[in-house]
Amino acid sequence: MQFRKVICYSYAHIQPTLISSSFRNLSTSSQLFKHQQQRYREAKVTVNEKSKSRRDAARELLMKTNRTKWEQEMARLNILKGRIPTSDTYLISEFEPKKYSLSEAVELLRESAQPDMYDCMDNPVRVKVTLNMCTKKKTRFIPKFESNLVLPNVLDFMPVRRVLAICQNSDDREAYLTAGAYDAGGSALIQRVSQGHYHWGEYDTVVAHQSWESQVTKLRHILKDRLPTIKNGRLGEDVMKLMSIHSNSIQLESTSIDGVPEIGLLDIILGQLSWDFNRLEENLRSYLECIESQKSSRIINEFIQSGEIHCPPTGERFILDISQYCSLGNKFKGNQLIDEGEEEEEDNDHHDHDNVIDMMSTQIEKQQNTNELDI
Structure with a gap:
C-alpha cells in the first residue's frame, strides 16, 4: 500500500498581497454585472399569503411602535415646557x-x-x-x-459629485469633460445609458438640454430619481451652467x-x-x-x-x-x-x-x- 503525502496550507502561509488582490477581484466581479447595469433581486417563487401577512404584520408593529414613542416624547416635552432649573445641578429628565x-x-x-x-x-x-x-x-x-x-x-x-451632461451638440463633449463632467455627449451618451454602460454607483446626477427631453424621459426606469426635469432644475438651455451648479451643490x-x-x-x-x-x-x-x-x-x-x-x-x-x-x-x-370632506387647497x-x-x-x-x- 502506498501512502501519499498531503500538505495543508493555512492562510498564514499565503502572502497577504495575494489574498487582498484575489478578494478584491472577487468582490468587484460580484458587484458589477454585465454592462455595469443595476439589477434588483427578483423572487424566484411567488410569495405566499402567509409570508406576506407576516411582513405586513411586522411593518404594522413597527409603525405602531414608532407612533407610540413619538406621542410619548411629545407628551413629555409638553409637560416639561417652561420648567427651568434654578440651580446648576439638576436632573435633565425633569426640566425642559x-x-x-x-x-x-x-x-x-x-x-x-x-x-x-x-x-x-x-x-x-x-x-x-x-x-x-x-x-x-x-x-x-x-x-x-x-x-x-x-x-x-x-x-x-466630501467626494465631488459626478455629473453626466447630455449636451445639445455632441461636438462640445471635450469642453464639458474639461469643465469637470464625468461624461458628456448627445445621442451616443443617451444610448450608452439605455444599454447600461454606466453602473449606478459611477455617477451622482444627470443634466440635459431641453431638446433631449422626449428621449431622456424614456430613461425613467434606469435613472429613476436622477431623471433630469425642469422641476428639479436639471433640464434647461444652458447645460454648462447646470453642470457647474449641480457639481458644486x-x-x-x-x-x-x-x-x-x-x-x-x-x-x-x-x-x-x-x-x-x-x-x-x-x-x-x-x-x-x-x-x-x-x-x-x-x-x-x-x-x-x-x-x-x-x-x-x-x-x-x-x-x-x-x-x-x-x-x-x-x-x-x-x-x-x-x-x-372640505375642499383642499391647490398645491403651489x-x-x-x-x-x-x-x-x-x-x-x-x-x-x-x-x-x-x-x-
Missing part, C-alpha cells in the same frame, strides 16, 4: 431641554474630540433637522422635501419615519469640527434659509421644528437654538385644519425654475469672488 447656541455646542463637541479622548477633530459636524410635514388637511402630509444648495464654504473633504432630501408622517428628518453637514466657527455658522445659515425659502406652500405652522447637532463618533447631542438663523413662523393666511409647490437656477448661480459667483479675494 436646554437649547444651545452654535458656538456653545461646537465648543462642547471639541472638548470630547480632543486627541486624548475621541481624537476626531477632522470629522464632519452634522445637524439633524426635524421638519413639519403637516398641511391644512388633517389626513394629508408632505411626502418629502427636496432641494439643492451651494454652500458659501465648500465641503472640500449639496442635495437636500428628507427621510420619513414609518408611522409618523407628521415629521421629516433632514441630515446636513456643516463642515469639519476643526473649522473656524464663522465658516460653520455661514453654512448653517445658508442651509436654514434654503429650507425656509423652498418649503411647500401647503405647510401649516412652523416648517423647521428643531435642530440637533452632533459629531460622530462622540455620543453627545445638543439641541440648537435656530431661531436666530432663520425667520420661523407661519407665512400663509389662515392656519386652521381642514376636515376630510412648483417653484420657478429660472429663479432657482439664478439663485444658485449667484451663490457660485459669490463663492468664486470670495476665493479670488482670499488669493
